[in-house]
Amino acid sequence: MGIIPELVTYNVARLQGCKVASRSGGCSLEPAPAYGIMVGKWISVSLFFMFCLGSLRPNRAMRIAEIFKSLQGEGLLTGTPSVFVRVSGCNLRCRFCDTPFASWWPEGEHLTVEQIVARVVELGEEHVVLTGGEPMIFPESVEMTERLRALGRHITIETAGTRYLPVVADLISLSPKLSNSVPDSAADAAWARRHEARRRAPDVVRRLVAEYPYQVKFVVDSPADCREVEQYLAEYPEIDRDRVLLMPMGTEAARLAETAVWLEPYCARHGLRFCPRRQVEWFGGVLRGT
Numbered sequence: 001m002g003i004i005p006e007l008v009t010y011n012v013a014r015l016q017g018c019k020v021a022s023r024s025g026g027c028s029l030e031p032a033p034a035y036g037i038m039v040g041k042w043i044s045v046s047l048f049f050m051f052c053l054g055s056l057r058p059n060r061a062m063r064i065a066e067i068f069k070s071l072q073g074e075g076l077l078t079g080t081p082s083v084f085v086r087v088s089g090c091n092l093r094c095r096f097c098d099t100p101f102a103s104w105w106p107e108g109e110h111l112t113v114e115q116i117v118a119r120v121v122e123l124g125e126e127h128v129v130l131t132g133g134e135p136m137i138f139p140e141s142v143e144m145t146e147r148l149r150a151l152g153r154h155i156t157i158e159t160a161g162t163r164y165l166p167v168v169a170d171l172i173s174l175s176p177k178l179s180n181s182v183p184d185s186a187a188d189a190a191w192a193r194r195h196e197a198r199r200r201a202p203d204v205v206r207r208l209v210a211e212y213p214y215q216v217k218f219v220v221d222s223p224a225d226c227r228e229v230e231q232y233l234a235e236y237p238e239i240d241r242d243r244v245l246l247m248p249m250g251t252e253a254a255r256l257a258e259t260a261v262w263l264e265p266y267c268a269r270h271g272l273r274f275c276p277r278r279q280v281e282w283f284g285g286v287l288r289g290t
């Protein structure tokens, strides 16, 4: 909805202390006290900037880093041709984040839900993966998933499980962040603190697991990480171990292979699933469009 300049001027005039403010914005009676004028000016300036900022961002727009077609490389649907919608923006800052252009340094264009859905439809696959960044920090994700479902799409949502939204999803791919995700506090103390405070949200995880088909994917780099996974799972007896996947950290094939040597047998022994990162095998370490 646009701002009606006349109404703004009228309301500002009233706030400036005019006993009688006309609809045309005039002030016909007693002069306002000095503090009233200052408050009024401050509000006028604020409204002006709010108006300018609002006009830069289309209604209901989300910042989108990329929309592309590829094969799902991780998890229970590995190998499924899918359209990926990667939102740009995240409430966490993982040390190992492989999409910094959607978290640390968010990039991308602002698109409305209509524009996003149109691009997804153009790419023509049945499976759609809403990923990030963190899709659950964008309220528009709800409408987008409702529209995609109405078009018959299968929807996967990839989330760190720190925020809840009543999205429509056929698979919630939860990736809770272990302590190995906390960024180096020497490099960025503020984000290290924020990330640590936000990375666990037990109520959100319980709700997502109760309401949706799910998989739980942990990024693992050492046997100590596996012990942390076990502690985590002990807190959530409702999580089915057959839906828990342990995935090696990294984006280089050699590094992933090194971890797979001990992690794959560990998963077999402990009733968990090993999760290769097939997109690295298929497309190399390319971070965008895969």
Ligand code: SF4
Residues within 6 Å of the ligand: 090, 091, 092, 093, 094, 096, 097, 098, 099, 100, 102, 103, 104, 132, 133, 134, 160
């Ligand atoms: S939650 Fe995902 S997108 Fe956000 S910083 Fe961590 S790895 Fe990157």
